[in-house]
Amino acid sequence: MLIKIPRASDCKEHEVTDEKLYHQRRAFMTHAVPTLAAALVAPSLLLSACNKSSNASASNTNAATDDALTPYEDVTTYNNFYEFGTDKSDPARLAANFKTQAWTLRVEGAVKNSGVYTLEDLIAKHPPQERIYRLRCVEAWSMVIPWMGIPLGDLIKQLEPLSSARFIQFETLNDASQMPGLNTSVLRWPYVEGLRMDEALHPLTLLATGLYGKSLLGQNGAPIRLVVPWKYGFKSIKSIVAMRFLPEQPVTAWNQNAPREYGFYANVNPNVDHPRWSQKKERRIGEFQKRETRLFNGYDEVASLYSGMDLKTYF
Ligand SMILES: Nc1nc2c(c(=O)[nH]1)N[C@H]1C(S)=C(S)[C@@H](COP(=O)(O)O)O[C@H]1N2
Ligand SMILES: [Mo]
Numbered sequence: 001m002l003i004k005i006p007r008a009s010d011c012k013e014h015e016v017t018d019e020k021l022y023h024q025r026r027a028f029m030t031h032a033v034p035t036l037a038a039a040l041v042a043p044s045l046l047l048s049a050c051n052k053s054s055n056a057s058a059s060n061t062n063a064a065t066d067d068a069l070t071p072y073e074d075v076t077t078y079n080n081f082y083e084f085g086t087d088k089s090d091p092a093r094l095a096a097n098f099k100t101q102a103w104t105l106r107v108e109g110a111v112k113n114s115g116v117y118t119l120e121d122l123i124a125k126h127p128p129q130e131r132i133y134r135l136r137c138v139e140a141w142s143m144v145i146p147w148m149g150i151p152l153g154d155l156i157k158q159l160e161p162l163s164s165a166r167f168i169q170f171e172t173l174n175d176a177s178q179m180p181g182l183n184t185s186v187l188r189w190p191y192v193e194g195l196r197m198d199e200a201l202h203p204l205t206l207l208a209t210g211l212y213g214k215s216l217l218g219q220n221g222a223p224i225r226l227v228v229p230w231k232y233g234f235k236s237i238k239s240i241v242a243m244r245f246l247p248e249q250p251v252t253a254w255n256q257n258a259p260r261e262y263g264f265y266a267n268v269n270p271n272v273d274h275p276r277w278s279q280k281k282e283r284r285i286g287e288f289q290k291r292e293t294r295l296f297n298g299y300d301e302v303a304s305l306y307s308g309m310d311l312k313t314y315f
Pocket of ligand 1: 075078079080081082083135136137138143172191219220221232233234235236237238239
């Protein structure tokens with residue numbers, strides 16, 4: 001029997017949660033007295049209107065609960081997506097007609113269920129959940145975004161990697177007819193990224209299909225992108241068309257471009273400066289006063305993944 005599972009992209013316009021409502025919910029959560037009533041009401045209020053099946057109480061244990069959300073307008077107009085140009089305003093402008101219909105993903109390498117999947121088939125078993133995450137760009141700005149997505153680990157388990165698979169490489173669409181930046185040599189294309197298997201399986205790691213309760217726009221990496229909140233933003237690869245299970249650490253776009261400046265791990269770390277600027281502080285988009293950058297972007301629960309590793313060597 002086929003069971004239809006609602007996805008972020010299935011939202012009808014009237015079901016879409018608007019930004020004001022999101023901010024009201026956030027205010028409610030922040031100021032709520034932790035009574036039994038609040039505990040019962042709050043999780044349902046946090047659910048995206050079109051996705052009542054997701055488990056908000058579980059997903060929000062990992063949320064950046066006391067940070068204000070970055071306005072939708074900023075999240076969708078101040079972007080890094082070099083396939084559409086290097087200016088922060090290029091992606092919103094040039095990805096306006098980005099085609100995401102009939103999207104397919106290749107699953108390759110050391111994995112039992114390899115093959116070409118339609119996006120719908122690939123994630124059908126995993127209803128999207130809402131996760132409010134900070135994302136800290138290597139350029140020392142940050143945002144707080146209510147993502148919709150599925151834990152990457154759930155998908156990996158479904159795909160059944162072989163025991164030899166220790167890393168996953170991800171690849172972005174490489175379509176110059178839609179992505180004018182691909183005609184430049186600012187990076188080597190296609191854009192690729194990678195995670196160690198335990199990082200990929202970590203419950204914080206999300207494959208995002210939406211934000212603010214709406215399907216992703218092209219500039220944010222539609223129809224599916226990674227969100228790894230304890231790493232610099234460039235690890236969160238957009239518009240993914242391939243996932244490759246590998247025994248060795250894969251090549252990644254920014255590391256290949258400038259290995260001294262961008263490591264494979266790219267964990268947010270105020271104690272390891274970029275060769276050309278400090279990483280100690282960040283500007284939250286929409287704020288004036290700079291904030292202190294926190295190790296692992298404040299997601300302390302990932303620290304055990306790196307115990308025994310010198311984070312200055314493995315930056
Ligand atoms: N394919 C691809 N993915 C990418 C990038 C890119 O240029 N190409 N930029 C990265 C960088 S540097 C950041 S900070 C985040 C920004 O995500 P956002 O625009 O949704 O905030 O996307 C990342 N993913
Ligand atoms: Mo970034």
